[in-house]
Amino acid sequence: MRNLIAAAMILAAAPALATELKIDVAGEANGTITIELFDDVAPAHVERLTTLAKEGAYDGVVFHRVIDGFMAQTGDVKYGRLEDGDMSMAGAGGSEMPDLKAEFSDRPFEAGTVGMARSNSPDSANSQFFINLAPSPHLNGAYTVVGKVTDGMDVLNAIKRGEGSNGAVIGKPDVMTAVTVVE
Numbered sequence: 001m002r003n004l005i006a007a008a009m010i011l012a013a014a015p016a017l018a019t020e021l022k023i024d025v026a027g028e029a030n031g032t033i034t035i036e037l038f039d040d041v042a043p044a045h046v047e048r049l050t051t052l053a054k055e056g057a058y059d060g061v062v063f064h065r066v067i068d069g070f071m072a073q074t075g076d077v078k079y080g081r082l083e084d085g086d087m088s089m090a091g092a093g094g095s096e097m098p099d100l101k102a103e104f105s106d107r108p109f110e111a112g113t114v115g116m117a118r119s120n121s122p123d124s125a126n127s128q129f130f131i132n133l134a135p136s137p138h139l140n141g142a143y144t145v146v147g148k149v150t151d152g153m154d155v156l157n158a159i160k161r162g163e164g165s166n167g168a169v170i171g172k173p174d175v176m177t178a179v180t181v182v183e
Contacts, residue, residue, distance in 0.1 A: 019046065020182040021053060021147070025063075027174030028160040033131070033152035035114055038145065042103040045116050045125060045146045050181045052077060052095060052127055058179035063159050064090035067167035070136060072159050073117055074176060075128035082175055090173075094126030103144045109136040112149035112156070131156055 021035040037046045052058055057077040064080050064087065065073040074080065078093025102122040109115060113132045116125035125144060132139075133156065149156060162169040 019050060020150070021049065022178075022180045022182060023058075023152075023176050024178040025155050025159065025174055026177045027063075027172065029155050029158035029174050031152055031155035031158075033155050034150050035131075035147045036150045037114075037147040038105075038107070041105045041107060042116075042144050042146045044100050045103055045144050048095075048097065048100060048127065049129065049146060051097075053179045053181045057095065057127070058176050060175060060177065062087070062090060062169070062173040062175045064162075064169055064173055065130075065167045066159055066162045066169055066173075067133075068161045069134050070167070071115075071130040071132050072156060073128060073130040073167075075117065077127045082172070087169075087173070091128070091168075094128065097126065099123060100125045100144075104141055105145055106141070107145040109139040109143070109145065110148075111135060112153055113145055114147040114149070115139060116144040116146055118143065133157065 019037045019039055023033040039046045061074055061080045063072050063074045076090050076093045077095050079089035109132050111132055111134050115130055117128035117130050118125040159174045160169055
């Protein structure tokens with residue numbers, strides 16, 4: 001009985017294995033961004049990201065909105081593919097799945113924080129996400145935090161920047177060539 005209790009205590013003390021996304025990026029930036037997903041903070045949003053990644057829905061999707069000193073946005077699985085040719089709708093789409101209810105937390109938006117993009121409605125996140133290039137405290141408590149970059153900040157910081165106040169990327173944007181889930 002003591003051995004069983006000791007084994008249970010060791011297992012309980014072991015760190016939980018984190019789910020990660022590995023994003024291979026090509027364009028002005030080339031390399032891999034590794035993101036630790038926060039299953040305990042935003043389980044429904046993490047489930048959505050991992051489902052879409054496992055389906056290959058993110059492969060070939062561009063970073064359509066990149067604002068220097070703020071964030072890089074991607075994940076439009078409906079309109080955000082280079083092979084479709086017309087990038088004018090990039091950022092307006094989502095997946096075929098329903099929008100998600102917000103999962104706000106006290107996690108701050110720092111450089112490397114991954115958040116879910118949405119419209120004005122807090123419960124409108126679907127497939128798009130953004131990665132902070134710098135701290136963005138004005139987002140704290142107003143957007144769902146889903147993870148953080150653990151490797152590849154140099155790749156993130158090299159992504160082609162957009163223009164104007166909305167950060168729309170002109171010409172050929174950087175692309176997520178492959179997005180895989182590591183559990």
